[in-house]
Structure formats: C-alpha cells, structure tokens
Amino acid sequence: MKTFLILGSGTGGTMAANKMVKALDLNEWRILVVDREESHYYQPGFLYLPFDLHSSTEIVKPKRNFLPPQAEVIFSEAERIEPDKNRVRLSNQKIINYDYLVLATGSYIRPEETPGMLDGGWMENIFDYYTLEGASALGRFLKTWKGGRLVLNIAEMPIKCPVAPLEFLFLADCFFHKRGIRERVEIVFATPQSGAFNRSHTADILGGMLDEKGIQLEPDFTLMEVDATRRAIRSYDDREIAYDLLVTIPTNMGAEVIRNSGMGDALGFVPADKHTLQAKKWENVWIIGDAGSIPAPKSGSVAHFMLEIVIENILHHMKGEELNSRFDGHNNCVIDSGFDKGIMIDFNYDVEPLPGKFPLPVIGPFSLLRETYMNNWGKKMFPWIYWHILLKGGKVPTMTSHLSMIGKRTA
Numbered sequence: 234m235k236t237f238l239i240l241g242s243g244t245g246g247t248m249a250a251n252k253m254v255k256a257l258d259l260n261e262w263r264i265l266v267v268d269r270e271e272s273h274y275y276q277p278g279f280l281y282l283p284f285d286l287h288s289s290t291e292i293v294k295p296k297r298n299f300l301p302p303q304a305e306v307i308f309s310e311a312e313r314i315e316p317d318k319n320r321v322r323l324s325n326q327k328i329i330n331y332d333y334l335v336l337a338t339g340s341y342i343r344p345e346e347t348p349g350m351l352d353g354g355w356m357e358n359i360f361d362y363y364t365l366e367g368a369s370a371l372g373r374f375l376k377t378w379k380g381g382r383l384v385l386n387i388a389e390m391p392i393k394c395p396v397a398p399l400e401f402l403f404l405a406d407c408f409f410h411k412r413g414i415r416e417r418v419e420i421v422f423a424t425p426q427s428g429a430f431n432r433s434h435t436a437d438i439l440g441g442m443l444d445e446k447g448i449q450l451e452p453d454f455t456l457m458e459v460d461a462t463r464r465a466i467r468s469y470d471d472r473e474i475a476y477d478l479l480v481t482i483p484t485n486m487g488a489e490v491i492r493n494s495g496m497g498d499a500l501g502f503v504p505a506d507k508h509t510l511q512a513k514k515w516e517n518v519w520i521i522g523d524a525g526s527i528p529a530p531k532s533g534s535v536a537h538f539m540l541e542i543v544i545e546n547i548l549h550h551m552k553g554e555e556l557n558s559r560f561d562g563h564n565n566c567v568i569d570s571g572f573d574k575g576i577m578i579d580f581n582y583d584v585e586p587l588p589g590k591f592p593l594p595v596i597g598p599f600s601l602l603r604e605t606y607m608n609n610w611g612k613k614m615f616p617w618i619y620w621h622i623l624l625k626g627g628k629v630p631t632m633t634s635h636l637s638m639i640g641k642r643t644a
Contacts, residue, residue, distance in 0.1 A: 234263050238321065238331035240311055240490070242268040243276075244624070245522030245536040246337030247299050251626030252544045254303040264304040265329065267321070271296055271308050273624075274365060275616060277533065280397055280569075282368035283375055284408045289365060291616070299624045311338075314494040316515045333517050333547060336503055338488035340393050340523040340531055346484040347388050353461035359479045362401060363393065371480065375408070380417030381477030386466055387424045388456045390431075391500075392485045393523060393531045396578075398422065399429060399439055400569045401480065406446045407571030420447070423454040423466065423474055435578060435586045438602060442570065485531070487524060502526035507582070508559040510543040516550070519543050528582065529562040534632075537623055538563040541634045563636045565591075567599075567612040575608035577601050581636040589641040592631040601641065 237253055239246045250266050257264065278292030300306055310324035314334070321329045342363045344350045350359065360374065361367035383405065387398055402422055409415040422429070422443065428436030429443055429450060443450050457469045465475045486492070487501025496514075497503050504513045505520045507527040512518035520527075521543050522536035529535050538560070545558035562582030567575040577599050578586040590597040598607050622629060 235261060235332040236263045236265055236330060237333050237335075238329060239264070239266045239335045239337055240268075240314070240321065241337035241339055241488070241522075241524070242266050242270075242296050242300060242306070243273070243337060243339050243522065244533045245339075245524075245539065246335070247273070247296070247624050248537065248540050248626050249335050249337060249521055249544065250304045251299075251301050251624070252540065253547075254301040255626075256544060256548060259303055264301075265331075266300060266304050266306045267311055267323065267329070268296065268306075268308060269310045273299060275619060276363075277394070277397075278616065279362050279365060279368040280400055280404070282365075283360075283362055283371040283401075284404050285372060285376075286404075289369065293365065294620070299620075311490045312493065314490060314496060316494070316496060316512075316518055319517070331517075333551075334515075334519070335543070335547075336491070336512075336518065336520045336524040337522050337536075338491055338524045340485045340487055340502070342483040343486045344481070344483040346486070347456055347459060347481075349459035349461055350481065350483065352459070354459075354464075354479070358464070358477065359459070359461065359481060361481055361483060363397075363482065374478070378478065380409075380414050382419045382421065382475060383478045383480065384421045384423060384466065384474055384476035385480045385482075386422075386454070386456060386474075387426075387482045388484045389425055391531055392482050394566075395431060395530050395532075396566055396568045398424070398482060399443075402443065402448050403446065403571040404569060406448065419449070421449045421451055421474060421476075423451040423456075423468075425453065425455045427452050432578075432580065432585050435602065438576075439568070442604075491524070498526050500526075507562065509546050509556040510539060510560055511546065511550070511556065519547055527560075527562075529560075530564045532564060532566065533619070534565050535563070537632060538565075538634045540626070561635050563634060565632065567608050567615075569609060569612055570604050573609050574604045574606055575612050576604050577608045577611070579636065579641075584636055584638075587641040587643060591640055592637070594640040597640075 275292040281287035360371035429440040430436040491497040492501040505525040523531040542560040588602040591599040
C-alpha cells in the first residue's frame with residue numbers, strides 16, 4: 234500500500250487531509266497525518282484575546298474533530314525528514330516511509346533570534362500575540378495598565394498575516410478609547426517596511442488611518458536589539474525607541490523539522506514553485522500554507538486558496554500529467570479597524586488591492602479598500618465558516634482559488 238503523508242494538521246494540513254481521502258482510492262493509499270499538537274488553534278483569534286473580544290474556548294478545539302476518520306493520525310514530533318530516502322523519523326524513533334509528502338508545517342515566532350528580547354521583561358512588559366500564551370498574558374496586562382508608550386514592532390519580514398499588526402494597532406486604539414485612557418497612551422508602530430503595508434496604494438490608505446488615529450509610524454526600522462534594562466528597542470541604523478509596553482512580532486521561521494532536515498532557506502521555509510506549489514528539489518514533496526518560501530502572504534486565506542491547486546497538481550503528478558493548475562498568489566482578508574468597522578483587500582502576485590465591491594459589482598455587499606460596518610460583519614461571521622466548512626475541505630462560492638476582477642475598479 235502506498236503512503237500519502239501530511240506533516241502538520243493546522244489549517245492547510247487539515248484541509249488537505251479532508252480533500253485527499255475523497256480523491257484517492259483508500260484500498261491503494263494510506264493517508265497519514267503527523268502532528269505534535271492535539272489542539273487546533275484558530276490563529277486569527279489570538280489577535281482578539283488581549284482586548285477580551287474572544288475567549289480561548291472559542292479558538293482552541295481538538296484536532297481530531299476536524300481530521301477525516303479515514304486518515305490515520307499520529308501525534309508525535311517529526312524529528313527529521315530524509316527526502317532523498319522518502320522517509321520521516323519521529324521523535325519516538327518510528328520511521329515513516331512515504332510516496333508523497335505534503336508539508337503543512339507552518340511558521341513560528343522565534344524571539345530568541347533578537348538579542349535582548351528574552352533577557353528581561355518577556356511576558357512582563359514585552360509580549361507577543363502570535364501565541365495563545367502571549368496573547369493571554371498581554372490581555373491580563375492590559376486590563377490594569379494605566380497608560381504610557383506602547384510600541385508595536387515587527388522584527389523582520391516575512392511574518393504570519395502581514396495585516397495583523399495594523400489590526401492590533403486599530404483595536405488597541407479602540408480599546409483604550411473605550412477604557413477612557415486613550416489620551417494617556419502613545420502608540421508607535423515600528424516596522425522594517427517603508428510604509429504601513431507592503432502594497433504601495435494600500436499603504437497610503439492605511440497610513441492615513443494611522444495618522445487619523447494618532448498612531449506614529451516609524452518606517453524602515455529593522456530591529457537590531459532590545460534593551461530591556463533601558464526599555465528601548467534599537468535599529469541597525471542606531472535609531473532608538475523607548476517603550477513602557479513593547480508588543481513585538483518576533484522573527485518568524487519555519488518549523489524546526491524543516492531546518493533540522495536541511496530542506497529550508499535561511500528562515501526555514503521550503504523553496505517551492507510559486508505556481509505549482511511543488512518543492513523545487515523533490516518532485517514528490519509539496520507545500521501548503523506557511524511552510525513554503527513563495528512570495529504570497531502567510532495567512533489562512535492563502536492556504537485555502539492554495540488547496541485546490543496543490544491537490545489538483547498532486548493528482549496530475551500521480552498520473553504522469555503536466556502540472557497545469559496554477560496558483561496566482563490570491564489573498565483576501567478583512568482588516569479589523571476597530572469600532573465595528575473593517576477594510577477588505579483582495580489581491581494576488583500581480584494585482585494590487587483595488588477599490589470596488591466584493592464579490593458582486595455594485596451590490597457587494599462588501600467594499601474593497603473602504604472602511605465599512607458590513608466588512609466587519611463579514612469578518613465576525615468567518616470563524617463559523619472556518620470551523621464548519623473550510624477546515625473540512627468545503628467550498629465557499631465567493632472564495633475562489635484565483636483572483637477575480639469582477640466588481641473591481643481598475644481606473
């Protein structure tokens with residue numbers, strides 16, 4: 234019997250497993266999922282924990298509830314992949330031989346990569362919100378914080394969900410207003426990018442919103458070190474920003490097993506063809522979600538848009554056919570701007586976010602590059618869609634793999 238192995242059962246791995254049990258003859262194929270974690274995290278929900286807008290019970294559920302019963306699941310650490318031998322070694326010394334491998338190993342924050350970040354103040358007045366522990370601890374801190382200078386810093390790109398830092402800033406502004414202490418809080422956004430976002434026109438719009446909300450933008454700030462004693466961060470060009478509260482997005486890196494196996498780039502992400510999603514060095518290895526080094530944002534929506542493409546190309550490859558399904562880098566998201574409003578953006582490798590209506594022209598009901606209540610309503614509905622449809626490999630008619638120009642204004 235042949236083995237179809239999926240490493241990782243987050244968003245991408247779970248969706249891939251649910252698709253493949255329907256696509257393969259289970260009399261010929263064994264579908265095996267390996268993951269070290271038994272809990273599935275709805276990671277966009279971490280952003281809301283510090284502001285008491287979600288509870289941990291809403292965003293953490295057992296993975297077995299979403300993985301198909303036809304797949305064999307092993308909860309164990311994958312210690313090393315040996316792609317030239319088509320096998321994976323687990324931490325319990327078990328060896329799994331595979332015929333096809335899908336890497337859904339994700340990305341993780343590495344605060345230890347920045348000098349000083351863990352030396353003092355970590356989880357005291359230095360927090361992340363990319364982990365359940367960090368977001369929960371930050372929430373406890375904010376409940377009693379009296380004010381001061383809050384600095385949000387991105388250590389380096391790429392990061393998981395590039396719009397999340399902006400959402401944090403907008404939600405923090407709203408939170409402090411509602412607590413009645415906004416005038417006592419100075420908010421600074423220090424980013425290695427040259428603007429608020431990495432797409433120029435969108436960066437102008439979002440940068441304007443930062444100005445309107447009184448949030449200071451410090452662009453081209455590449456973090457060199459954290460001086461926890463002096464409560465300051467320092468860039469490589471010797472700029473220094475003092476903080477009372479530092480909320481950091483540390484360096485994001487690929488899974489340790491990728492780095493241990495020598496399969497990744499300098500950050501531990503697997504080089505892959507950005508259109509076919511096939512690993513560049515091994516033709517029976519594929520990526521989905523954050524595991525690859527392709528130039529698409531690392532986000533759940535991108536993993537969803539990758540799904541049909543990677544499954545189709547794997548099936549083509551199994552039949553000896555040309556890999557003619559092409560991923561265009563499609564990404565779609567709503568940026569929560571606080572006060573029950575949001576901004577929707579929809580773009581791909583080649584097309585910048587454009588104004589207009591989504592998914593239908595004129596009718597919408599969602600607006601692109603405009604702040605509306607309806608956009609935020611759509612975002613609030615998304616967790617239900619995620620848990621009940623997307624994770625199970627289902628389709629949402631408006632969420633197509635390829636970017637649609639319907640409803641967008643190009644002039």
